[in-house]
Amino acid sequence: MTAPMDALEADRALKTRHRAMWALGDYPAVAAEVIPAVGRVLVEACGVGPGQRVLDVAAGSGNAAIPAALAGGEVVASDLTPELLEAGQRVGAQHGAQLQWRQADAEALPFATGEFDVVMSCLGVMFAPHHQTSADELVRVTRPGGVIGLLNWTPEGFIGQMFAVMKPYAAPPPAGAQPPPLWGNEDYVSALLGDRVTDVTAQRKTVRVDRFPTAEAFRDFFKSRYGPTIATYRNIAEHPERVDALDHELAELARRHDRGAGAMDWEYLLFTAHKARS
Template sequence: MTTQTADSDLKARHRSMWASGNYPHMVDTFLLPLGPRLVDACPIGAGTRVLDVAAGTGNASIPAAQRGAVVTASDLTPELLEAGGSRPEAARLDLTWVPADAEHLPFDDDSFDVVMSSIGVMFAPHHQAAADELVRACRPGGTIGLLSWTPEGMLGALFATMKPFAPAPPPGALPPVLWGSEEHLRGLFGGRVEFHTMTRDTLEITAFAEARDYGEHFKAHYGPTIAVRANADRNGRAAEFDAALDSFCDTWNVGAPGAARFEKEYLLAVGTHTEA
């Protein structure tokens, strides 16, 4: 199998994974605050040319367009873009939805004033290729804005919990949560982006009555969890996976019986593209 064929197969599996379950429902259940937080941190106003990479259902794209920006929302998974485009608040906004691979963006060099991604580009398997594309699409003096789950936070712990049940990652693929590491970001962007903001904060999740409802929600709606559990089931380890996920939920719950609460850490990183 050629490298190009292997990459095409990998991206096809990623599209299928993110189209499985119901990620738009997850956004509506507890992820909605994240997009506006990223938009607030970037210099976005009327006429700003914005590219949202791995935009999903437009959680950051829509609030950027509501500020009068000219927004292009791109994502590997067309089904997510279709869900975003059907949202009532997306109507009558200057917002274009474009299927695109974050590692091979179909846009000219220096095309955008702001290139951003909210818990999206972090899931591209080849981090350096994706970072290079973010920089290439952003004009010199423009802004790169990223919001990513951290390795030390709850999402990082979830992926660590699932890892023993997952198939081996493809060659060259790196863990998504590395994008939530300050050191990793500086390494990816080198001297090309001068980060003036690197702030860790948490998303508070109170949508579930009991702690283990969080895990059930992920098994029903979150593509990566659905894929890993299916692999566990093929290997006769579904019950073991379920027990590990229950234990994870119990550990990370900081709420009370009947009122579960989780705090999911993320890194907000915003900087200026310094290359002339």
């Protein structure tokens, strides 16, 4: 019985670490100020409408859950990090959106099999460490014929490249944890879901980001607001030369993607499917 208990303790520690990372900085500001449009894109792609039961997995502060509620869906926004749910409740109230907010692990969703008409995740489930487990849960809680909709950064796009830049400076990932940007690969997601889904549609799109006038402004914003970036800098805080090197690499990444006047196009994969009826 020792080995299973050790694995359980390790998983608990990993989830505690994830909660703490996403509570760092101000992810609600990232969602609201940098990428406000992507949640609406996913809601429209899923065809959310009045009366549909909708689950937003790893919802954060509700970038997709709130638009889904405003579209008439009966929405549950779930996330591992309570600080993000609290921020989402405030934002939802400001918009007059009515929805439920519930703390939940994407790898062990506390919902019944087939409970939802639409199960979606906008830049959220990709950060759960065990991809197949998360995919299995997405399918499980969707009713037969229901919609699964995912919007995730691609490995080749700006954010995927940002994670590649940060990797040498970050703490080693826990054993078994898989890279988030893999969820931005159509073949990878299709393999995770397998023959349990039909009518797959996958499109690579971009969101225009024009929040930052300079490459340094982007770097400094993410350095102070975005949990994974903050955690990476904390890992090298005692090595000023490495901090300087990461400062330089992040600014150069933004400079390479500058389309003029600081505007950048960040690529994501929009993936929708229906759960097979049998």
